[in-house]
Amino acid sequence: MTLYGLTERQLEEIWSEEEDFIVDYQAAKIKYSKEAFDKFHKKNHSIHYLIKPIEDGESDEPSLSEPVHLMNGLDLIPGRLTLHLFENKLSKNWSEAFLGDPQAIRTVTAIRKKCEEYAEKYKYDIVLIDTSPSLSALNKVIISNSDCFIIPCAPDMFSDYGIRNIGSALSVWKKEFETMYSLLSDSKRKYFPESFVKLIGYTVYNAKKRSDAQNDLNIALAHYNYASKIPNTIRNHIPKSCLIGDNYSLFEHSLGSNAVIHGHGTLPTMAQKYRKPMWLVPDDLDLGGDRGTIKGNTGKFYATKNGYHRLALDVLDRLEVL
């Protein structure tokens, strides 16, 4: 998601400037005068830089770095490939958090806390965390400490098994968090969300559109076979307590009533190149050599808007249910 908001050059600049802090936060910080550090800290930084003091057991900075402002109402905190270092720390601290160790609890809840601080300061309604497609220790604490999550699914066998794996992981994580919660004092419970995370929906993407397809999704049969299995897989494998709504009706179709299930070809690549939503790409004033290709497909670019708005509105409705 970071590369949809920043150029590679911008991202490299952010990453390289904070490199020393990722190696050793305190050692890097003492090289700066107070004024110089305050100025540096205020600039755009990656999520790893922001939680690095917690990873290193140092005290957190009293002020927040500026998020990257993308457009009205939309900001971004860039990712960073070194986040596996934080994950190592997390794995070491995990069992200690059960014992109420303050540093371990601080580490386990670091990302949620950062999200809450940004949401409060910048008046965000929603903080969206784009995780890697794995059930790692990092994703365990990110997902378990979130209010809700969405599963993006390609219409293939891996998504079907992916949902099953998420279901069994959720059962284990829920038990672990409930165990931890049952042992923590009130003062430490406040770092965690009040209730365990819930799935609010799934979204199928990249399904091959076939207008002559004999199915309600208008997609190729091979994709339909997998896409149509998803509601059942969710019903059978995700614990009921981790789903929103009283019945399974919200999981009968992809978010936004199947609004964005079809593949968009090379449109997302252009969106990434021009760092704009697909429907705004044709109106970019500086399309250079891509101008002919993009202008020739303007209709296709514009047509994506409606589907993504339906998806976003459906997510908002489901957050209300939550």
Add this chain to the structure above:
Amino acid sequence: MVNIELNPAVETINDEIHLYHFLHDKFISYLNRDPNLKEFVHSYKSRFKDLDHLNEKIQRKNVEDAKLPKNEQLGPIGKDNIKSRITDICGIRILHLHVKQFESIHKTLMAYVRSGELALFEEPKAYTWDPEYAGYFEKLGVKTNLKESFYTSVHYVFKAREDSDITCEVQVRTLFEEVWGEIDHAFNYPHKSESKVIQEQLKVLARVVGAGSRLADSIFELSDAK
């Protein structure tokens, strides 16, 4: 071998034994990390009740309960009340060198209770046969039971939180008291030895150990006064 699956009360404990382990580990982490406890605790040991023997303990307690006058009986132990009736599934014993160190240990443990990091299942109780020590414990606000059996120890039953029913019994005693306690335990638990000789010798040993305890206190007191 008792089949724990046959006893729903034991099964209740078995299902939640991991929570007892977590509470145990939390308490041990305090012993290993809290600077006050590190300074005054000489050593500690811990054990979990063998669930195969728990059934025997339930039966023994039920028999004892049934012998009590009707208005004092608590009723048989079952799955709904086992956690409040058997509070030593997890047991930790803290040993210290001389009696006066108890004050710091007690105050440190009670500070965890005040901050909500631990909770008390019941008020701590001091068991002693020595009126001088009884006065010392009372002064610290610890309710004291004068025991004829020479058993000497302060017992706490902690819970993870005020609203938790997972408990851990913690006994605090001096190394001298540990010696007597262990020898007495070897002969009188779970069934009291019928040998009069052994009982007499244990009484003598209690006095030797009592003198040792008092002497240790005196040595440290004189050394502090210097």
